Amino acid sequence: MQVAMRNSFTGMVDYPTALQLILASADKRTDQTETLPLVQSNGRIAAEDVLATSDRPVADSSAMDGFAFVHAEMEASLSGLLAGGQEAAGDMPLPLQPGEARGILTGARIPPGADCVMAAERMQLDPKTGRVRPLHALASRGANIRRAGEEFTHGTCLVRRGQKLDWRHIALLASQNVRHVSVVKSPRITVVANGAELATDAPDARADSNTPMLAALLTSAGAMVKTHVVSSDNALHLRAELLSAWEQSDILVTTGGISVGDTDNVLDVLKELGAEVLFRGVKIRPGKPLSVLEQGGKLAFCLPGNPGASAICALVFLLPYLRSVMGDVHGPALIAGTVDFDLAPACDTTHFVPVSCQANGEGWRISLLPSVGASDIMVFTRANALLRIDPHAPVAVGQRRWVIPLHVS
Incomplete structure (x- = not known):
């Protein structure tokens, strides 16, 4: 006669179904946002679109150090044009005088009237006459001028909601004098490892590699992670730890104690705490024991104790859920x-x-x-x-x- 195991893996779901159930639960969440200084937003998820407040560049500007002039005047003068003063970034230049070639530095506004810029090293300045002309060929009309708004214009969406911010976005927002950004609050996750073998004085003591591994993985994904080890097979000890973790976390993660053995108490304890099973077991390898429970909009991911299986379950189930609740619309590039x-x-x-x-x-x-x-x-x-x-x-x-x-x- 076959003996029925408690919490047996009857009615397991397949991988697509399990992932669908998890992501459907993520869609029900409404995670809070917070406002951070721009310099502290690296790695965080934007909670709203950020629009440009001005054109970039804000005005026609020089792409290089050199001279700005009227192309037709330079083309018509054999001796060149009279070199005037010099414009630097931040100046508000006066219009060019007739027959003038004005010095200009990279990023400076183009003087009104000028329609060409040539690099200083491609120009020849006669110290006796004070006139400047091209060493060789004259650049084309409009050359080396960055036009106002050519990069983007006022109202352009610079960062979309759900974008994970990095140094590129921070540079872009800083160029618009953005000082603070609204980001999704980092979910609080508690990882609890379970098993008497994790006790340092156990006859066959084992090192806990799962909580450090999962903490590192989840922290890299943007979560705030705490870890605990219940180095006992006592259900009451486990219950106290899981109750505390459940109350203080947005997501609960357990590792170990989720199979069908006499000392696998995680599933029963979570049920006693009022959690309902979303699914029990998945048709995957490795990671079959993976089970997910829900209570009050929070999920508990019960991962296997084997480190390889635990890692894979975290990568293919927990991380997609975490990205979804954080509003990260991109995810990893395959x-x-x-x-x-x-x-x-x-x-x-x-x-x-x-x-x-x-x-x-x-x-x-x-x-x-x-x-x-x-x-x-x-x-x-x-x-x-x-x-x-x-x-x-x-x-x-x-x-x-x-x-x-x-x-x-």
Whole structure:
């Protein structure tokens, strides 16, 4: 007679269904925003569109150090034009006088009337006459002038809501004298590892690698992360820790204690705390025990204890949810490449395989890396991408496939 296991994996969902359920829950959230100084906004998600308050450049300006003049006058004069003063960035120049070539520095406004700029090194100044003329060919009319608004005009959207800000956006906003930006508040996440083997005095003590790994991964994605270790298989100890974590966090993440053994208490404890199961188990490898519960609009992601499986579940489920609730509309850019190996997935199971994606003369080459399975940590230091292999879609040498880069930023 077959013995029924508690919390058995009956009615598992497939990968697309699990991801759909998670992202649907993210859509229900309304996360708060905060206003930060621009210099502190690097890596944060813009909470609203930011529009240009002026043209850039605000006026016609010089693209180089040199002389500004009227093209037709220079073209008609064999001896050149009389060199006048010099304009610098920040000056408000007076109109050119007839027959004048005025010195100008990069970024300075073009004097009214001027329609050409030539680099100083391409001009010859006669110290006796004070006249300047081209050394060789005369530049074309309009040369070396940056036109007002040629980069963007007033009202142009510089940053879209959901954009993850980096040094490029900060430079752009600073050019418009933006001093503060509205960003999505960083979600608070508590990661709780569970297992008596994590106690330092356990007969067969194991190091906790999952909480540091997950904290680093989630922090890189923009979350504020706290970690706790419940080094016990006692359900009451676990309950107290999870209750506290649940109350103080926007997202709860557990690792370990989610399978069907007698000491796997996470699922039962969360149910006792009022959480409802969104799904129990996913048809993926590794990471089958992954379970997600919901209470009061908050999700608890219960990850497997094996580090490799825990990492993959975080990459393909937790990070997409986190990006969605933060309003990050971009996500990671997938990389297309050609695989150099064969691999057939198990029936009805989606596989996620760490791979090496290297550039060659024809693009990117995707190679399989040796791994000992769901507990493997070393393989992730050699891999730079994750290959998804869907059921009934075996990988064959020479196929074109898309991979998920392992870097988060």
